[in-house]
Amino acid sequence: MCDTCGCNITPGNGHLVASGGKLSRTADGKAAVTILRSLLDENDLQARHNREHFDQHGVLAVNLMSSPGSGKTALLEATIDSLRNELRVAVIEGDLETENDAQRVRAKGVPAVQITTGSACHLDAHMVHDALHHLPLDGIDIVFIENVGNLVCPASFDLGHHRNVTLLSVTEGDDKPAKYPVMFRAADLMLLTKIDLLAVLDDFDPQRAEAALRNLASEAPSIRLSARSHMGLETWTTWLRQELHAQRQRLAQHNSARPAIQPDGRLMHHGTTSLVHSKYVFSRAKP
Amino acid sequence: MHELSVCQALIAQVEAVAVQHGATAVRSIRICVGPLSGVDPDLLQRSYPLVRAGTVADAAVLVIERLPIRVRCERCGLESEATPNRLICTHCGDWHTRLLSGDEMLLASVELEANDNRHVPTVWA
Incomplete structure (x- = not known):
């Protein structure tokens, strides 16, 4: 999905919907209305609004994703303690219940808003928007969004x-990135958590993870840490400080950042491929 | 999983297009889905009848085009087909590749119906 128009055409699929492409005409020869919009257009519009809200307050917003029980909340607790005298943190929590x-x-001692999704398996931009109405951002440096524990759906929103930031605890198996490529492709940073347990686990190899x-063509760094023993915690907080600094520099130049999930829009707008972004064509059967 | 909410977003977009063009019904909806989109085409197809019921797309067929994964190597410049968890270059084996196609979740086209006696603008695709 691109930054400008929210479309989702890439050099790989553009030929399908371009004039004369196989999707430009239906089986019985009728021309079709060509839409070329992402199915998540509405979510993306709301997400853009949320990002503007964060940016107006100079806040860095970090989405934490993982399977349930990988230590997202424990990481938050340790991070809050570690940054206590330095940065102001707020948290949006997502769970089905409680x-x-x-x-x-x-x-x-940190402000937190709980979103209970009922049965929804992920947070979306509208839920976060509602939560932001209950979370004053004045004076806040970093907002952590702890997504619903799920290695599938949250990656798409x-x-x-x-x-x-995608967490993978050493109790889960080092082949998780291969099993859940959509999730791990979306990671700007992978955290290998509960690393202190490696001493008693002989079947998890951090290098294999x-x-x-x-193998997913990801350049995302990987940090090995333990929220309990504080191993690697300093590397993680250094990453956070650098990201906050980089984001504030971007804001000073009226730019922002998007997570790793949408690389193709940048490709579109910096590439030489010329495609019609949003073309509405209405037709009747050819005479 | 989240296919139902994706399907609801799809129908909302189709309804908006139908209203914009003064259509009385939708005959077909064509979408493109890549394996890395995070959406399962079969689950989407199964949730579709539940979501279209009572809408302008009540009788519309949902056609799902499954797109392949293609990457271009930034090292050797060649393109190759890839699988979801192995996006490396098949020619030189390097992992510095860029995804060309495969993460799409795209509403490609909608076939609309209108009353015959009403003038509608005709533009050929």
């Missing part, structure tokens, strides 16, 4: 955040 995670974060990430 306020448990928001309560854990609030116990650390832009929430208006700036960076995706990192190699599986490279």
Whole structure:
């Protein structure tokens, strides 16, 4: 999906919908209305609005994604403690039910809004928008959005955040990036969590997990850490400081950032391929 | 999983297009889905009848075009077909590739119906 028009045409699929392409005409020869819009257009529009809101407050928004139980909330608790005297943090929590995670974060003295999705398996931009109405951003440096624990659906939804962080705990298996490529392709950073447990696990090889990430053509860095033993925590907070600094520099130049999930729009607008972005054609049967 | 909400977004877009063109019904909807979009075409097809019911697309056929994954190597410059968890260059084996196609989730076209006696602008694709 591109930055400008929200379309989703790439050099790889443009020929299908361009004039004369096989999607420009139906089987019985009728011309079709050509739309060329992302199915998640409405979500992306809301996400753009959310991003503007974050940007107006100079906030870096980080989306945390992983399977349930990989240690997202524990990571947040350790991160809040570590940054306490330096950066102001707020949290949006997503779960199907309960306020448990928001309560854990609030116990650390940090504002937190809990979204309970009922049965929805992911957060979308509209849910985050509603949550932002309950979360004043004045004076906040970083907003963490803890997505619903799920390695599938959250990867497809832009929430208006700036960076995706995907956690993989060492109890899960080092082939997760190969099994869930959509999720790990979306990662700007992969965190290998519960790394202190490697001492008692002989079947997780961090290098294999990192190699599986490279097989997805991802350049995302990987950090090995343990929220409990604080191993690697400094590397993680350094990454956060650098990202916040980079985001504030972009904002000073009236730019923002989007997570790793949408590389093709940039390709479109910087490439030489010329395609019609949004063409509405209405036709009757050919005489 | 989230295919139902994607399908709801699809129908909302189709309804908007139908209203914009003064259509009385939608005959077919064609979408393009790549394996890396995170949407399963079969689940989408199954949730579709539930979502279209009672809308202008009540009788519309949903055609799903499945797109292949293609990458271009930034090292050797060649293009290759790839699989979802192996996006490396098949020619030189390098992992510095750029995705050309395969993560699309795209509403490609809609075939509309209008009353015959009403003038509608005709533009050939």
